[in-house]
Amino acid sequence: MVNSVSTSSRTSADPPGSAASGCGPAFSPLYQQIKTLLIRSLQAGEWRPGEAIPSEVELAGRYKVSQGTVRKAIDEMATENLLVRRQGKGTFVATHAEEQVQYRFLRLMPDSPQDAGPVTREFLDCKRMRAPADVARALELKSGDAVVLVRRVLNFAGRPVVLDEIWLPGSLFRGLTAERLSEYRGPMYGFFETEYGVRMILAEEKIRAVAADESVAKILHVDAGSPLLSVERLSRTYDNKPVELRFGLYQTHAHYYRNELS
Structure with missing residues (x-):
């Protein structure tokens, strides 16, 4: 041998x-x-x-x-x-269509069974624009390159819990619209995988506590100034290439963030 x-x-x-x-x-x-x-x-x-x-x-x-x-x-x-x-x-x-890997990077868990109802999503916006400097830097793009901005709300058991602001390289996600996202029944990462050939392999996160401003409070049905969990996630595909920058605001009144350490 x-x-x-x-x-x-x-x-x-x-x-x-x-x-x-x-x-x-x-x-x-x-x-x-x-x-x-x-x-x-x-x-x-x-x-x-x-x-x-x-x-x-x-x-x-x-x-x-x-x-x-x-x-x-x-x-x-x-x-x-x-x-x-x-x-x-x-x-x-492996595919994001697998049941065990749906929402694989989402670490928000319910405090009780009644808060563990089905997760539904609502897309607020999806538009192409020039990459802001910090987004271009994180995604390793050139300043001014095209990006796609997606804003969505995740509802747990019918209640808004997560507000996501998702930035994607425009060159990899041509033709992406809120309508196409809404029509896809599976997880969003599964849609990226099947329609655009982009698979999220790993991610790194930065977590901090923030206060809800008035616009966010209205979307998440909380009072302005309420504490939220801010989760900044950079997802990568093969060769450690960054392909998604996500800013999530989590309402943790009935949920907690869970991670396993080893």
Whole structure:
């Protein structure tokens, strides 16, 4: 068994300088090199969201490594919600249409069962505009590049709880409208995935307490000056590329923010 990925296993999805080309970092563990190649294939669209990837045996033959090495790479990708294992069926590309990943970045939990009713959404606005300086900087755009601004309210059990201001790169989301968003029955990230080929892989958040101004208070049905939780989220796709900047205001009268630390 070889100790590095053979150049003969390089595919059209493997970029110059990748592990498969023999120019990858020598210190990278072999399973990490395989993981990099698998992610490149996902990024290139070789396997679409919801589709099965080749078996471990097939991938081991493709990359000329052991099945155990492939399994370790896939295990790590499954932990990161890039892939989903299904007993007796194989391994599939994770999709935001999966029930367990809907609202995967939303960490707001109800205090009691009666507050855990269905989540509905209302889109207030969707417009294209020039990127403000701070938005362009966060999304790694040039000053003045086109962006799409989406404003929406999430209602929990019929009550407005979250007001989101969502900024997206205009070049990736051409033709996006509030009507199209409203017509899509699944989660918004699922819509981005199926209609625009943009998949949110990971996110980082900044959280602070703020007071509701009059316009926000009216939308969330609270008094002006009421405490809100401000959550600024930057979501990224493959290659750590930022593709969404979101400013959320959470009304936590009957909800709390929950996160797991390890």
